[in-house]
Amino acid sequence: MKIRIDHIKNKPYLLTVDKPVANFPVLLQMQSDGECVFRGNVTAEIAVEREFDHLKASGRVQVPVDLVCGRCLATYQSVIDSSFRIIFRKETARQSEVEDETELCDDDLIASTYSGDEIDLAHDIEEQISMEVPFKPLCDEQCKGICPVCGADLNISGCSCSKEPVNLKFSALKDFKVSR
Ligand SMILES: [Zn+2]
Ligand SMILES: [Zn+2]
Incomplete structure (x- = not known):
């Protein structure tokens, strides 16, 4: 799930992911905490492109899960499905992060940094999924x-x-x- 920065040229670099949950420590932790049970592979399609002085990753992650309804305690099947956009800026020694964040007024835009000559999307993928798992799952709004x-x-x-x-x-x- 790593992309070499120099592979991102003028057109978007497309990353396709289809990996078992075993590759994602945050998701394994959620599962052992009893928050949900992942029923299949994590799949993602992410396009990474250059934009101004930064890199922009936009994509969608999906994973099938078993959740336990907070009202009737029944286990039901669901799919976590999340679309996201992340801006990656090269990590610098100077402390200008606060300044950078104020420029981002778009709520669903996530700001991140990278260092070295590659970005690893594995952690961003699991973060997206963990944010979408409902805190109080309901098998049905009318349960x-x-x-x-x-x-x-x-x-x-x-x-x-x-x-x-x-x-x-x-x-x-x-x-x-x-x-x-
Ligand atoms: Zn009764
Ligand atoms: Zn229910």
Whole structure:
């Protein structure tokens, strides 16, 4: 996933990635932390081109994952799919990073640096994926979750304790009064 700077000429250099998660330490860590389970290879298509005084990488990363719904606790399949743009500037000894960052007013543009004669996109790829894994996954926006009393999955069926006990008592009392 390394690109030699001198290979980037006038037209964009295209990098195609299709690698097992084992190549990405950040993703392996997420998996061992139980955040998600990656079901297949990380794929990416990234174009790197020269632009003004810097290099611009724009592309898309994808990886299939198993996530656990925060409401119903069911495991469901999803695909992490992220498009990104990264500006790479050559790392310099002088401290001008603050100055450089203020020039970037575009929110989805990431600023990075490189040193030496190549850039390695492996870390940027795993960073993109880790940012896109939902913090509180939901199998569906409409997921009803599980009953806090009996633990039934309310997406599959209702349960007898789905009504508030207080309301039951109250309506029984009302019926009693009406029948008098
Ligand atoms: Zn759910
Ligand atoms: Zn219940």
